Amino acid sequence: ADPKLANVTILATGGTIAGTGATSTTTVGYTAATVGVQTLIQAVPEMTKVANVSGEQVFQIASENMSNEHWLTLAKRVNTLLAQKDVHGIVITHGTDTLEETAYFLNLVVKSKKPVVLVGSMRPSTAISADGPVNLYNAVVLAASPDAVGRGVLVSMNDQIHAGRDVSKSNTTMVDTFRTPEMGMLGYFQGGKPLFYRQVVRKHTTETEFDVSSLTALPQVDVAYSYANVGPTAIDALVGAGAKGLIHAGVGNGSLPAKVRPALSAARAKGVLVVRSSRVGQGILARNGEANDDELDFVVADTLNPQKARILLMLALTKTNNTKEIQRMFYTY
Ligand SMILES: NC(=O)C[C@H](N)C(=O)O
Numbered sequence: 001a002d003p004k005l006a007n008v009t010i011l012a013t014g015g016t017i018a019g020t021g022a023t024s025t026t027t028v029g030y031t032a033a034t035v036g037v038q039t040l041i042q043a044v045p046e047m048t049k050v051a052n053v054s055g056e057q058v059f060q061i062a063s064e065n066m067s068n069e070h071w072l073t074l075a076k077r078v079n080t081l082l083a084q085k086d087v088h089g090i091v092i093t094h095g096t097d098t099l100e101e102t103a104y105f106l107n108l109v110v111k112s113k114k115p116v117v118l119v120g121s122m123r124p125s126t127a128i129s130a131d132g133p134v135n136l137y138n139a140v141v142l143a144a145s146p147d148a149v150g151r152g153v154l155v156s157m158n159d160q161i162h163a164g165r166d167v168s169k170s171n172t173t174m175v176d177t178f179r180t181p182e183m184g185m186l187g188y189f190q191g192g193k194p195l196f197y198r199q200v201v202r203k204h205t206t207e208t209e210f211d212v213s214s215l216t217a218l219p220q221v222d223v224a225y226s227y228a229n230v231g232p233t234a235i236d237a238l239v240g241a242g243a244k245g246l247i248h249a250g251v252g253n254g255s256l257p258a259k260v261r262p263a264l265s266a267a268r269a270k271g272v273l274v275v276r277s278s279r280v281g282q283g284i285l286a287r288n289g290e291a292n293d294d295e296l297d298f299v300v301a302d303t304l305n306p307q308k309a310r311i312l313l314m315l316a317l318t319k320t321n322n323t324k325e326i327q328r329m330f331y332t333y
Pocket of ligand 1 (some may be wrong): 016017032061062063094096097098122
């Protein structure tokens with residue numbers, strides 16, 4: 001190890017960045033999560049000039065199979081490593097499908113100011129112009145950079161740096177799929193250097209009240225999606241299956257269709273926490289806008305999309321069942 005360089009640990013979890021296809025032109029219909037972390041590292045020897053890189057295979061899964069249990073395992077490993085003086089930053093290789101969720105989860109439960117960077121790819125490692133190697137190189141540069149300290153969990157793809165809280169996958173297959181359309185990305189990579197232009201305001205990492213160190217499970221929270229002609233069936237089924245919280249991915253400004261409102265209200269009467277969010281993808285869900293949240297005793301998701309609202313509600317429910325307290329958390333993180 002070069003004592004002048006930062007020590008960066010790559011935690012590999014699988015995904016397309018570790019995927020292989022039948023031919024170099026196979027960019028759909030490939031197999032995710034087949035290549036191990038040492039192979040990923042060996043494919044980018046340039047990294048050894050910018051950091052002392054070590055690798056650990058935490059999981060080997062496609063990210064559509066990411067679970068609450070995986071998150072708890074990953075978060076604990078990140079916190080253990082970052083508590084070590086000889087670890088300066090962490091890169092997590094991850095499938096892109098749920099990457100934004102893992103990033104937001106870690107953003108809320110990592111207890112360190114040291115950089116944590118999530119990275120994936122859209123093309124498998126065997127593809128012509130695979131995007132994994134450059135994405136991994138940039139992620140290691142970022143995790144080794146003093147500029148990345150204290151910024152919360154970051155997502156680094158396609159020469160861009162995004163905040164874990166706000167970024168979302170926006171395209172099924174394109175390499176520029178990770179976007180933060182309205183809030184804006186935090187910075188770029190240029191000439192192999194990370195350049196920051198803004199910082200996140202919402203609290204994260206060391207500033208949060210969440211602690212997963214003694215948790216072995218998270219409360220069950222599910223998402224119910226609304227659309228024209230929607231009925232109460234999905235909501236009733238989720239409540240029947242034991243959900244402790246429900247995220248309503250409402251239409252527009254989080255409106256409650258006439259057949260959904262009584263089902264959600266009945267869920268709340270049974271003690272299920274209900275969060276109003278929107279399927280739209282951008283914008284604020286304000287209290288008492290399209291529904292009387294005070295009367296219904298609902299929480300609003302603020303700017304979180306449904307899948308991220310699910311994460312915050314799960315963590316909130318590890319602390320309290322009080323809607324006012326949970327609403328405060330949605331305005332804080
Ligand atoms: N591009 C990708 O990584 C997609 C893959 N299904 C995954 O999330 O693991």
